[in-house]
Amino acid sequence: MAVVLILVLIVVGSVLFHVLSPWWWTPIASNWTYIDTTLVITFWITGIVFVAVVSFMAYCVFRFRHKPGNRAHYEPENRRLELLLGGGTAVGVAAMLAPGLIVWNQFITVPADAASVEVVSQQWLWSFRLPGADGKLGRAETGDVTPENPLGLDKNDASGLDDVIIEGGELHLPIGKPVHILLRSVDVLHDFYVPEFRAKMDMIPGMITYFWFTPTRIGTFDILCAELCGVGHGQMRGTVVVEADADYQTWLGQQQTFTQLTASSGELPPPN
Template sequence: MAIAVAVILLAMGSVLFFFFSPWYLTPLASNWGAIDDTIQITLWVTGAVFLAVNLFLAHVIIRYRFSRRRRSQYDPENKSLELWLTGLTTLGIAGLLAPGLLVWGSFVSPPDDAHEVEVVGQQWHWSFRFPGEDGRFGSVHNRFMDEHNPFGMVDDPAGQDDILISTPHLVLPVDRPVKMVLRSKDVLHNVKVANFRAKMDMVPGQTSFFWFTPTEVGEYEIVCAQLCGIAHFAMRGRIEVVDQEDFDAWLTEQPSYAELAALAPGDPEEGEARYTSCAACHGPEGQGNQDLNAPKLAGLDAWYLERQLALFRSGARGTHEDDIYGIQMRPFATMLPDRQAIADVSAYIGTLPDRPVQASLDEGDPERGARRYRTCANCHGQQGQGIRATNGPRLAGLSDWYLERQLQNFRKGVRGRHREDAYGNQMIEMAQVLVDDQAVSDVVAYIMTLPLPRVEMAAVSSDGVEE
């Protein structure tokens, strides 16, 4: 009897929790109310079956409980019961499948007036592409992808005016249908925006798509809903839904493929003159100065230097009240007036001699740090050489005091919390793996044992193995 009462209480408690639970779907912000209706039908069908089965179980426990005066009856055939069960099961399955199939047919049938956006997924980053004024996407292929051509653009006239968005921030106009064309660079991903009730797998070598119409102005999170690697949980982006006029203005500011291809590379000679103000703190050879809290710059990749200088200039880095040295760095970064100036000084830093640094901290255990570093290696490389494809900068050869301070800043949210610092946000998530100060010291101690990367190391796979 006690078991029967427990089953009844469990069933009734589950029903009450469903009706009174504070956790439910996010507010709908698209035209896909039909998906909510389908979910409701699924919940009602499965809920009715759950309740019926558990109450029937309780009935059987009570009705046929043990009695010495009663014997069990063997009844292998009961056609009436089988017909009832088959009929009810058929109705239940039809109720589950039919609405979903109807909605799915609409979900993959975009209207003719829908504008298009390509979503590109990679470990662990989102990027986007719009067709240009010709309204057509240029041809792409993964085999053409490299650090200079991250979208894999082919020499196609239709692609010259394609608009490339390298940051995981997409802007869409409200009340206008959009077809999302999906492509993966590496492994299986799944783009999901809960408020839009929209998600779809991204399969390498294939193109998939779906459509929706944003109906509410606001900002919504993009997540990867397919386990795609160790930093899967940090693969996030955002969609900002705005009025058509604001969207048009934003799109006009974004660079086209032709414009990006025409950008001049950094000029070390021009950069040398601009580096004069940097040398006062970072040293004439970029060797760094611990007394001035200025890290070593020599040996860092130009793409990483450019990104950090741009973040300092825009205020995405160095504005947190507890980031004392970042605040000091911001005025110097604002002395670089444009993207070309940043590229020039980064190119000059690339010519500076990369010399080993001496360890100044001794609190960490390199052996324990080696185990903790396995997570870091997925983005930064097994030898800490950095991996451009995963946006992981070089770590080997940097000063231990600087590495420790930055890891602590990430753990505390002093660095990386700004909404425009996408990779800093990812690093905050990953830094939480280091549960305490000792863990930080251990992993830094291990990084200090890694050799300086060789200059000729031009291509490195995502697992850190030279190709």
């Protein structure tokens, strides 16, 4: 009976924990309500299975507890039960995977009017690059990274000379405008994660990964690294500030371009 009681308490406690927890959902700050819908579907499917399995275990412990003279019925296989369990598991897994595949397609299908923003990771720092007046990001290579050129921009690419460079500062974004996030790592595997955006993606050295979202809520949000990247992993944090367009333009005008950055370091880019 003690085992039965423990199993029942596990079921009741788990359900109450998830239902009553005030931090169950963080306030969403982007257009990805699809992510929440997928999480809710997954939660209900796994929650129902968890309650059913543990409750069945409690029933079996109580119903088939040891009694003098009782012997277990020998049944090495049950084709009907196997088909039922196998089919039910397949349906449950498919129900969890299908919404995720739909959301993933939306997650990587970038709108044509999305503004590009590059996020560059390194141990243990976030840096950002925004297009300048020409609206285009210049070429960049990890092999070109130097103390004077921290993001490795190609100095012979005119498109990159007016790129806005933000090293270790805040990333500001205007509210209500889609953003194409380009992700690049210059050393090891990292993961760009803003919980309130419902957005995260691995940053793999030698590759450019990406996703997109539209900020829908003004505020300041933490950037976390969601991939163990060394001893400073826990301190690898940044900030995204979502603000009105006028405030964003004011902030953008105060940032250094690549040309200004190289000039201040005494290393001028070649003339056009």
